[in-house]
Amino acid sequence: MTLARGRDSVRAPMTVQLEPVPVHVPLPLGFRAAGLHCGLKKAGQFDLGLLLADEPVAAAAIYTQNQLVGAHIHVCRDHLTRSGGRVRAVLVNARNANCATGEQGIADARTCCRALAERLRCPEEQVLMLSTGPIGAPLPTQRIVTHLEALVAQASVDGAMDFARAIMTTDTYPKALHAATTSRTTGFAKGSGMIHPNMATMLGFLLTDGRTQSTGATEQLLRNVADRSFHRVTVDGDTSPNDTLVLLASGRSAGTDLEGAVTGLAQRLARTIAADGEGATRLVTIEVRGARTEAEATAVGRVIATSPLVKTAVAGRDPNWGRILSAAGRAGVTFPAERARVWVGAADVYSGGKPHPENEPLAHRHLVEDTLVTLGVDLAVGTASADVWTCDFTKDYVQINADYRS
């Protein structure tokens, strides 16, 4: 029996793959990245990553809502306040969450930031650090610090995939995506269990060379993006004490519709998290339509997306309208069940207050044949809508999480 806990077990490859695992992902103008092995994971596996801006850039972060928070969150909050939202570098380690480590944990995170700031000749508050992995064990600070020089030396415009690999825990593939419009945006994420909205989710990094007008505007941009992306993905309803989403904007290009571009990329990233959910065989998009407000639509979508009965039904390829409607019905949102509509893929399985068994073979085939599955409900009380993403709930999820210690 060991002390350390967390999500670093080795998993079989994923069933659901949304896009090919990228060989190379470009970075926006003004950024470099790196990743290497510093001795936290098994030999040869990257476990320390760096995002480096050429100059201090606009930055914002949002954090877990959990009462238990990792040491890095104290330090990130403090540094962003002291720097006025300007950041040169973001350091990330995997295989140790530096959580439930008391005052020493906070001191350890500060030591790492300070050591990196010295090498970069920048104020320490312009360095952020994030940790992910098992909780309860002291951070091996020395192993990290002794590798900072190599990490900085290695940082390059071609380093995105090295960084993406360094932040993986139980992820079965590195999650890095790029989109170019009038600005360029690159996003990274890690996480495949303990995934639930409200930034108790995962580590996420959004880099753009677009321009924000103020610190307040950077923070507002990040909140708007998260509300429509990472806050709409759930694997198991459980949340982690460490999870953090960071936005860095270098301002090197003057692109238009920055929010649209970053939101689009963040949604694609969020979907990769659900697709790579522990034990998942289906990426499930919950479409909520006909709601009074987007917030109510999201609330209904989240309850359906976390329902064990809905998620086991998808695992069993069962177009179970009763479970979907029952889950919608307990979201705290009023609607007339007799006027609601439920669909599975293209098949209308409940409407007019009645099930439609004649359409169930079509719905069943959708669940059997497609790995990207759609479940929908129309609440018939308005025109607002939201999509929420989740995965099916299989025996493999239980196995992964029950057998974690063995």
Add this chain to the structure above:
Amino acid sequence: MTLARGRDSVRAPMTVQLEPVPVHVPLPLGFRAAGLHCGLKKAGQFDLGLLLADEPVAAAAIYTQNQLVGAHIHVCRDHLTRSGGRVRAVLVNARNANCATGEQGIADARTCCRALAERLRCPEEQVLMLSTGPIGAPLPTQRIVTHLEALVAQASVDGAMDFARAIMTTDTYPKALHAATTSRTTGFAKGSGMIHPNMATMLGFLLTDGRTQSTGATEQLLRNVADRSFHRVTVDGDTSPNDTLVLLASGRSAGTDLEGAVTGLAQRLARTIAADGEGATRLVTIEVRGARTEAEATAVGRVIATSPLVKTAVAGRDPNWGRILSAAGRAGVTFPAERARVWVGAADVYSGGKPHPENEPLAHRHLVEDTLVTLGVDLAVGTASADVWTCDFTKDYVQINADYRS
């Protein structure tokens, strides 16, 4: 592929048994009960039950909070209002929820109530009806009505176990309990999945020969009892459209502390539901201590009790303090994680802001050797407490719910 859905599959016997399955359970003064096979379940299995009071008795009911509600709930509400909370009989059928059946379903429930009232020569509003089972199929009203005469004829003071068997769905054993103090109380429950607080839980029946002073007092008694019993048990966080708890008080004895007596019995019943949870191998009592209020303690307990990571950890016999503390931390209740304490059985596994790996072997042994498991957390912000009951989350739960249609 069939239309009907629900929880009537046959399951292997339970692992956790709190008390021996009773051979005989007495009824309080003034009540009779019956159960028989009317043709809804397989031949020979009881599927129609009756609770009969000698005279109209004080009655109250609370219902699912789900937006989707079974037809019987409309009828129960209406009848209790019209009768001023006086009831002669409660009719229950299993294997058909009469839910998502539209206006016809409500008419069908009224037909059954009226037919029974005619046989009892009482006003129809003094008859309640409850249904449980798969949703979406029309109620086979005729099969029920043609068996009412036999059911009434059979009703006796020795009929409790017949009634308990008639209301079973995926339950692996009939849930009936009796307690006698200065009054007598008998309780029945059914349910082993789709179990979650707020009366979206199950069917429950509490019969007492104690006396309530008014209709309002009967309703308040039931709410107080439910808040400390059925509202503190969860199997999967999912809720059913039909679930209903009924209290009948004949007033034939003038016992003292009626609330204490009924609450105690209801808590024992609630624990049997968690113990018989689908796939369960452990009954888990979540002890929350040191909270500001009982409501906050209950909220924290419920989040721990529904956490898939906590419940799979128990299935894996893993005393995972990090998952317990993380679940407590996302209940919307503020507390200082560094002052909180977490225990598993008698073993202190987290306190003073640090885990205690030296105590984990003792905690592990508790999970391996005992089927009645205790997980506790002290929030260190007050003196209020609450216990919440749940079960572990096993691959068998997924199997039962994924393979339901096959």
